[in-house]
Amino acid sequence: MxxxxxxxxxxxxxxxxxxxxxxxxxxxxxxxxxxxxxxxxxxxxxxxxxxxxxxxxxxxxxxxxxxxxxxxxxxxxxxxxxxxxTAPQLTAASLEGDYRLLTDFNGVVLAGHPTQFGVQFITWERVQNRTALHQGNYYGPSDGAGSYTAAKQGFAVRSGLIPRSALFTQEQLAETYRCIRETLESACPITDERQKCLESAAEQIEHGVPDLAARAALSNQREMELTAMESPQDSGMQFS
CATH class of the missing domain: 3.30.250 (Rec A Protein; domain 2)
Known part of the structure; x- marks a missing residue:
């Protein structure tokens, strides 16, 4: 380098x-x-x-x-x-500025655009005999390294490399992670095979969701707030 x-x-x-x-x-x-x-x-x-x-x-x-x-x-x-x-410049009608062509498949491109706040990633559809770009989906740069991960997933789905149903959203993964942790930390007995499988899944989610801790904490907080709202003590009801 x-x-x-x-x-x-x-x-x-x-x-x-x-x-x-x-x-x-x-x-x-x-x-x-x-x-x-x-x-x-x-x-x-x-x-x-x-x-x-x-x-x-x-x-x-x-x-x-x-x-x-x-x-x-x-x-x-x-x-x-x-x-x-190493990526070449992306050229298209009405496109100005520094945009690098990272990958191109099935009429969809993934580009990187350097800014003072970090690299922004965009997916576009090629139109007009591949001379122009249409419907840009923008990722970051405010999301840090997670912008690139999200952009790659967005490109894979948009270009048809991966069916949309095969991917989970960040929210779905965070909730799945919570369920896994609750199962692993509970007193209910599970087989060694299942424990290893759940631990492996949890580790994979930890690496795949950059802000997992924040998402899980927010989800847990919302449940606690809901529980408090539905609690008899908070409703003023008394029992004898």
């Missing part, structure tokens, strides 16, 4: 990490990007899409999970920034 490509990658990675609440410090003399959590060094990001860390900096469940999150973000960011560096 040349110096300019590295600079662009670190800029994009910084935006994506800050979106998830991490603190990113200026690049070190060794060419590494320091990442902090709660005011304490967590790891050093490399321009290869990986990280370097000390064992004592990631001890404990919270910091260990945070490291996994940084790794996921770095991997996703590295994937699409690598594509952005």
């Amino acid at each position: 040349n110096a300019e490509a590295k600079k662009r990658y670190f800029q994009e990675l910084t935006l994506n990490l800050r979106h998830e609440g991490f603190t990113v410090k200026p690049e070190t003399e060794d060419g590494l990007l320091p990442v902090e959590l709660n005011g304490r060094r967590l790891c050093l990001a490399l321009d290869t899409g990986g990280v370097r860390y000390r064992r004592e900096d990631v001890s404990g469940d919270v910091r260990s999970e945070a490291l996994e999150q940084v790794l996921d973000i770095a991997k996703i960011t590295g994937e699409y920034m690598s594509q952005m560096e």
Whole structure:
């Protein structure tokens, strides 16, 4: 990776990490990007899409999970920034600006558009003998690395690579995750095979929904509020 490509990658990675609440410090003399959590060094990001860390900096469940999150973000960011560096310009009637053609299938394109707030992704349909674009679906850049994941899924469905019924929404996955966790944490006995299957599914959802914790917490809060509203104590009713 040349110096300019590295600079662009670190800029994009910084935006994506800050979106998830991490603190990113200026690049070190060794060419590494320091990442902090709660005011304490967590790891050093490399321009290869990986990280370097000390064992004592990631001890404990919270910091260990945070490291996994940084790794996921770095991997996703590295994937699409690598594509952005080599992708050709997307040309079409009335299209102005820097738009890179990431992929094209069945009359649908996925483009990347660099902005000061991060890369924005768009899917369009090719029309007028492939000379123009129609009905753009925009992803991010305000959603961080999740914008790219959502854009890829949107492209796969829109182009016909994957049927819409084969994909779950982020909300559906969050609710499924809650049900899995409730089953695993309950006192009801389950077979080892089922436990392994549920644990594997939960882990897969954790990697597939960037803001899973927030979605699950919000869902749980709504249920608690509903329970409180329906509680006899809150309705003023008394029983003897």
